Amino acid sequence: MIEFxxxxxxxxxxxxxxxxxxxxxxxEFVYVIGETGIGKSSFLxxxxxxxxxxxxxxxIGGYDSSSITRHQIPFLRRTIGIVFQDYRLLExxxxxxxxxxxxxxxxxxxxxxxxKVHRLLSEVGLSSKEFAMPDDLSGGEKQRVAIARALVxxxxxxxxxxxxxxxxxxxxxxxxxxxxxxxxxxxxIIMATHDYSLLAQRPGRVIKIQNxxxxxxx
Amino acid sequence: MSVSYTxxxxxxxxxxxxxxxxxxxxxxxxSLLLLGVFAIITMNFAGFVExxxxxxxxxxxxxxxxxxxxxxxxxxxxxxxxxxxEVVFVSKEDAAxxxxxxxxxxxxxxxxxNPLPQSxxxxxxxxxxxxxxxxxxAGRVEKLQLVESVHYRKQLLELIDRRxxxxxxxxxxxxxMLALSAVILVANTIRLTIYAKRHIIRTMKLVGATPxxxxxxxxxxxxxxxMLGGIIASLLIEIVFSFFIQPLSEDxxxxxxxxxxxxxxLVLGGCLLGLLGSLISIGRFLKEALVQPN
Numbered sequence: 139m140i141e142f143x144x145x146x147x148x149x150x151x152x153x154x155x156x157x158x159x160x161x162x163x164x165x166e167f168v169y170v171i172g173e174t175g176i177g178k179s180s181f182l183x184x185x186x187x188x189x190x191x192x193x194x195x196x197x198i199g200g201y202d203s204s205s206i207t208r209h210q211i212p213f214l215r216r217t218i219g220i221v222f223q224d225y226r227l228l229e230x231x232x233x234x235x236x237x238x239x240x241x242x243x244x245x246x247x248x249x250x251x252x253x254k255v256h257r258l259l260s261e262v263g264l265s266s267k268e269f270a271m272p273d274d275l276s277g278g279e280k281q282r283v284a285i286a287r288a289l290v291x292x293x294x295x296x297x298x299x300x301x302x303x304x305x306x307x308x309x310x311x312x313x314x315x316x317x318x319x320x321x322x323x324x325x326x327i328i329m330a331t332h333d334y335s336l337l338a339q340r341p342g343r344v345i346k347i348q349n350x351x352x353x354x355x356x
Numbered sequence: 357m358s359v360s361y362t363x364x365x366x367x368x369x370x371x372x373x374x375x376x377x378x379x380x381x382x383x384x385x386x387s388l389l390l391l392g393v394f395a396i397i398t399m400n401f402a403g404f405v406e407x408x409x410x411x412x413x414x415x416x417x418x419x420x421x422x423x424x425x426x427x428x429x430x431x432x433x434x435x436x437x438x439x440x441x442e443v444v445f446v447s448k449e450d451a452a453x454x455x456x457x458x459x460x461x462x463x464x465x466x467x468x469x470n471p472l473p474q475s476x477x478x479x480x481x482x483x484x485x486x487x488x489x490x491x492x493x494a495g496r497v498e499k500l501q502l503v504e505s506v507h508y509r510k511q512l513l514e515l516i517d518r519r520x521x522x523x524x525x526x527x528x529x530x531x532x533m534l535a536l537s538a539v540i541l542v543a544n545t546i547r548l549t550i551y552a553k554r555h556i557i558r559t560m561k562l563v564g565a566t567p568x569x570x571x572x573x574x575x576x577x578x579x580x581x582x583m584l585g586g587i588i589a590s591l592l593i594e595i596v597f598s599f600f601i602q603p604l605s606e607d608x609x610x611x612x613x614x615x616x617x618x619x620x621x622l623v624l625g626g627c628l629l630g631l632l633g634s635l636i637s638i639g640r641f642l643k644e645a646l647v648q649p650n
Binding site: 227 | 361559561565566567
C-alpha cells in the first residue's frame with residue numbers, strides 16, 4: 139500500500155533520506171521513531187505529498203510521486219487522515235464545522251455530513267462539544283476533534299505526527315485507545331512519536347529512521 | 357463543490373473576521389471616494405471649460421448702415437457659416453442702450469448723433485469653441501461684404517486652450533497614480549487579511565480541499581467587501597455633492613452634477629477591486645510545492 143523506492147530527500151545541503159526503501163501493508167499499526175530532527179515529519183510529508191522526493195519514488199495507494207499532478211494531490215489527501223501535534227484545527231469555526239469541513243470538500247450532502255459528523259464526535263467522546271470553539275477545548279479534546287476530522291472520510295491510512303506530544307499521560311492513553319479501535323476496523327495507522335511508553339501500551343511495528351534510511355526494530 | 361456552502365462560507369467569513377472585514381471595506385471606500393471625487397472634478401472641468409467658451413461671442417461690426425432686406429440677407433449668410441449657432445442683429449439704438457447700461461451715460465447727453473455702428477452678435481456652436489475654430493469662423497466673417505471688423509476675446513480662448521491641455525495631462529497622470537494606489541492599497545489590505553488566515557488555508561489543503569474550493573469563498577467575500585466599499589463611497593459622494601458642492605455650483609452659475617451611472621460604475625469598480633485583490637492575494641497561499649525541495 140505504501141512503498142518507498144530508493145528515496146532521496148534533501149533540504150538545502152542536508153540529506154534527510156538517501157536510498158531509503160520501505161513497504162507498509164494495509165491495516166498495519168506502525169510507529170516511526172528516531173531522534174528529533176531526523177526526518178519523521180518529512181517522512182509523513184512525503185506520504186501526503188506536501189514535499190516530493192529529490193530522487194526515487196513514493197507510492198501510496200494508486201498515487202505515485204513521480205507522476206502525480208497538482209490536481210490529484212487533494213484527492214490523495216482525502217484518502218488519508220492526518221493528525222498533527224499542534225492539532226491544526228480551523229480556529230474560526232466550531233467543533234462540528236471543523237469535522238464537517240473534511241466532508242464538504244468531497245461535496246457530500248448535508249444529511250450525510252450531519253449523520254457522519256455526529257457519529258464521529260460520539261466515537262471520540264465529544265458529542266456534547268459540537269458547538270464549542272477550539273479555543274474553549276483542552277489539548278486532549280482538540281486532538282480528538284482533529285482525529286474525528288481525519289477519520290470522517292473513512293481513510294485507508296491515518297497519519298499522526300507526534301499526536302500525543304502536547305498531551306498528558308491520560309489524554310495520550312485516550313488517543314491511543316481511539317487509534318487502536320480505528321486500526322481494528324482495518325485502517326492503517328502510521329504514527330511518528332518519540333514517546334516510547336506508547337509502544338509498550340499498544341504494540342505495533344516499529345520503524346526507526348537512522349542514517350537517512352528506515353530500519354525495522356524487532 | 358456546493359454553491360450554497362460556498363456562499364454560506366463567504367458570508368460567514370465576514371462574520372468571523374469582523375474587524376478585518378471592516379478595515380477592508382473602509383480601505384475600499386476611501387480609495388473609491390478619492391478616485392470618485394477626482395473623476396467628478398475632471399469630468400466636470402471639461403463641462404466648465406465648455407461653459408466658459410460658450411460665453412465667448414463674435415461681434416461683427418458693419419462699415420455702413422444696412423436696411424431690413426440687407427439685414428435678412430446678412431443674417432442668412434452668417435447662419436450658414438459652419439459653427440455659427442445664433443445670429444442676433446444689434447441696431448444702432450440697441451448699441452446705444454448697451455453703451456448706456458455698461459457706462460451709465462447716454463449719447464444724447466454728450467453727442468448730437470449716435471456714432472455706434474450696426475452689428476451682429478454671433479454665438480458659437482458647441483464643438484467649435486476652441487481658439488482655432490473661432491479664428492476660422494472670424495476669418496470667414498471678416499471677408500464678407502459690409503463687414504468692417506470682427507471682435508472676440510481671442511486671448512481668453514487661447515488661454516483656456518493652453519490651461520485645458522495642461523489640465524488634461526495633469527489629470528491623466530494623477531488619475532493613473534490614484535487608480536494604481538487604490539489597487540495596491542486594496543490588494544495589500546486584502547493580502548494582510550488573507551495572510552492572517554494562512555494557517556487555516558494550509559489546514560484546508562491538508563484536509564483535501566481543492567484550490568478552487570478554498571479560493572471561491574475568499575473571492576466572493578472580496579467582491580462583497582468591494583461592493584460595500586463602493587456603496588459607502590457613493591453615499592459619501594452623494595451627501596457631499598448634495599449638501600456642499602451643488603449649492604456652491606449654483607452660486608457660481610456652474611453646473612456640476614453626478615449621474616447614477618457614475619455611482620453604478622463606482623460600485624462595479626469596488627467589486628472589481630475586491631475580486632482582483634483577493635485573486636492576487638490568495639494565489640500564493642494555494643500553490644502546491646510540486647517541485648523537489650532542493
